[in-house]
Amino acid sequence: MIWFVLLCCALLDVTSPELLSRRRRSWIIDSFSLEEEHPGPFPYELGRIKVDRAHQVTFEIFGQGVDEYPQGVLTIHRMTGVISVHKSVDYEELKALKLKLLASKADKTLDTKLGIEITILDINDNPPHFQKDLYEVTVGEDVAQGTNLLSLLAYDGDKPKSPNSTFHYEIRSVSPKPPNAEFVLEQSGELSFRGCLEYEAGDTYKVLLVAKDHGEVVSLSSTTTALIHIQDGNNHLPVISGQTGTRTVKEGEIGVVPLRLHVTDRDLEHTPAWKAKYTMEGDKGGNFKVETDPVTNDGILTVIKPMDFEEEAERELLFSVENEMPYYSCKVKARPASGLWVVDTSGGTTGPVGGPKPDSLRVTIQVEDTNDPPMFTALVHEAMLVENVDIGAYVETVTAVDPDSSHGRDFMYKIGKDPGDWLKVDPHTGVITTAKRPDRESPHVVDNIYTAVLHAVDSGEPPMTGTATLLLHVFDQNDNMPKLSVNQVVVCIGDGPTRTNLTALDPDNEPFGGPFTFELLGKVKGKWSVDPSYGYKVNLVKEPIVYSGVHRVEVKISDKQGAFAFNNLTVTVCDCTATPYCRGSRASASTVGFGAISILFFALLVLLITLMLAFLMTCKKDFSSLKTDLTYEVTLLSSNIEKPGTDCKVIQQNP
Structure with missing residues (x-):
């Protein structure tokens, strides 16, 4: 029990120090204390103020519990000095009641004025309370054991540093129980685990947590729930299960898909642990790209740069497949009673590098020959000519070859664009001559240059055409x-x-x-x-x-x-x-119009x-x-x- 503390807060109404000292010694006051949450019945006697006086005095008290908050707790009998309690108090609101005691003589003059404090005794009426009723966290399957998953926080409103406010944490239950892991709750409130988390054993674990105080009479506790969501890790690599497509490409084509690779993966579909990522080797010309179908996880090979049969008739490609998420595996080797377990991990970002190699497949892409257009040895030809030159004058000779022809000549030369019809070309030799007298002042001449387009057309099915440009510089006369x-x-x-x-x-x-x-x-x-x-x-x-x-x-x-x-x-x-x-x-x-002519004739008549x-x-x-x-x-x-x-x-x- 906490004893009553008597404080002298006011001076006596006399001026002599000796008299004041003698009067204080004549007071006999017991120590008073209130136990919080007292069940009653009310009122009950808390104690009595005893005064050694030859004359009668009357008592009054003021302050907390009387006329200040919490009002109506205490009263004092004016004549006897008995202090009574009329209702309970709460230690968590007030730790003590501070009062002023006045004793008056019969003639109403002040005899004594004292300050007193009544201590409120704490009882264990508050259990520890968690900061949250529900804790929730999502962690990857590849998280390392010993990692802090979440931090708990609880508090107790009872008297600090007393058994009533001291508590500890416990794990009451885990559902479902992980086969290769064990959750650990430190007294600091940190929740971790040891062993290996497995998504396949449970994607969510419900952990019931307890905070329990150390009350002497009664022990109080409260609970909270922690939901640990496990995100599927990549502990299964994709495997190439098949392929479809012609595996052939026509030369000159782009945008076609000659091959689709099919894979299987036991991880959760449409997660980073399931999504495939393809790599390709052997594409030295940069003719292909491989992408992942977001729905089927297939590898789609697409031609992005045309291939040439005459340069390369086939291309050998090596495909490998992994997941977007790095591979990770964890296996429990030993379970000691204290400390972390002995586990074997490989791959991923938290474990050592290692594990199985990605699955791969070698594929040969065939290139089919098609009718290539003839190719001019120069795409732009330049020639010079004086205007007004005679018809039939020599201009230039162009040359083309047909890559599909063994002798390189299986086509005819033609004029493609000749805005002024100035030119003609020999279909076999490529010799260009004038068909008209050129005129530098022609609207078809821009900056003294006349532009024509030449074609070389082969006899294939369908016919293919090569194109070249002739820039004819026309000199003035x-x-x-x-x-x-x-x-x-x-x-x-x-x-x-x-x-x-x-x-x-x-x-x-x-x-x-x-x-x-x-x-x-x-x-x-x-x-x-x-x-x-x-x-x-x-x-x-x-x-x-x-x-x-x-x-x-x-x-x-x-x-x-x-x-x-x-x-x-x-x-x-x-x-x-x-x-x-x-x-x-x-x-x-x-x-001059018809009306103007009429006016002219009229003017002539007047003249x-x-x-x-x-x-x-x-x-x-x-x-x-x-x-x-x-x-x-x-x-x-x-x-x-x-x-x-x-x-x-x-x-x-x-x-």
């Missing part, structure tokens, strides 16, 4: 004369010379093109000129003497080599201030009537030009008269 980019321009009337741009074009290459020399022909002096006369672009200069109307100017344009051409230029001169759309009126006669009226009027020496916005050359006539007209006489009529 000066076969194109320079010309104006436009043959019609519009010039406005002005007080001084007016200019219009002229541009010359020549599709020939350097040095057969520009810059060009421009020259105006005919009676142009004082009327028309070019400035400058050399270049790609020049200015056509109109002098003020040239009046409105449509004019034709002949322009001679020469390239750098002196080759020239005559160009007829139509120039429409008009008053741009009077005719705002003068510059836009450039329609030629060939583009004739105007001339007749002018002839009947009085003539003047000053000449005024007739302003018109008609710029169509089909309605105007050429005239060499560049000056105002002379006087004219008007016929006088008799009045």
Whole structure:
């Protein structure tokens, strides 16, 4: 029993130290303690406060168990000092009740004030409790003995370091009982095993675990369950049980499956311990790949690179098969009473390297001969040719061989692609000649290169075709004369010379093109000129003497080599201030529609009537030009008269 501890926590109501000392000695108080979870009946007497006084005092207590939590546990008789207990207490909530005791005189003055503590005694009312009601873990079949599978944790709410709170772990039962293994529970809470786990003996073990305390009066315990799931290990290697397929491959084929390997495996299907993994030796050309069928576990051999019968008529391959999971085996040799058992392991990641070798099979794949296409000795041929060369001119000679023919010649040459129909090829010799005069300016020539495709077609069943490309470099000749980019321009009337741009074009290459020399022909002096006369672009200069109307100017344009051409230029001169759309009126006669022709005839009729009226009027020496916005050359006539007209006489009529 834990004795009552008396603490003096308050001063007496007197001020003299000697008097205080004498009064304390006059108190006789027994040691008090409460046993938790007392069954009653209530109330019962806990003890009495005895005071050696000549005068009467009354008692009061305050604090835990009275007016503080847990309220209502204790009371004290005011006159006798008897302390009574009215209900039970819990050691796990409070280890002691701290109180203040007051003793008062008859005149209500304070006689004594003390602090007291009532100890609560622990009983074994709490069994050990596991942290979890169920522990669950999954381990591989190849896990080594002694490996910690899981860690248990339990706690006891009774008084620490007492028999009531001290406990140990036990294994109560294991179901099913493993034939070659034994589970071990350390007092640290670590669950392990010794021996060999076997998936085939049980894929799940149910272990019932106990935590039991060391209570003196009564021993309490609790249980939990551990489920140990065993994952199938690879303790059975796959065995090649058969093969299907033709074991033949046609040359040139890819994507075909000439062989399937069949295996058997006693491990659990569709687990890493069952899934097969194939390896292949002897594929020096990299023509094959072997993969695992995820459903059947078969090994599928596929051609990924075409084979050539003329190079190799057969290929010998060696196949081996293992599992995705490394092989592992465990056998118990001895079972000592303590410590780990004596076991023999091989393979896997936890045991020593060893064990049986993977199953293997040697297979010969036959290559079947097929009709190979003729092969050109060069896939790209390049030749050079000057444009406009005569028909029948030599271009190039191509050569091909037929690998299926013993003499290498069992085919004919043909033109496959000839966009301009320029070429022809001798079907037997491969000599290429011109069928047309080549033109470097042809739209089929890109960057001075004409591209054609040649074929060599054999007589097999079916016929096979070999292909080569001919790049024909076409050299330029000066076969194109320079010309104006436009043959019609519009010039406005002005007080001084007016200019219009002229541009010359020549599709020939350097040095057969520009810059060009421009020259105006005919009676142009004082009327028309070019400035400058050399270049790609020049200015056509109109002098003020040239009046409105449509004019034709002949322009001679020469390239750098002196080759020239005559160009007829139509120039429409008009008053741009009077005719705002003068510059836009450039329609030629060939583009004038039916409505435009009607307008032209109507304008011509108006012009004739105007001339007749002018002839009947009085003539003047000053000449005024007739302003018109008609710029169509089909309605105007050429005239060499560049000056105002002379006087004219008007016929006088008799009045």
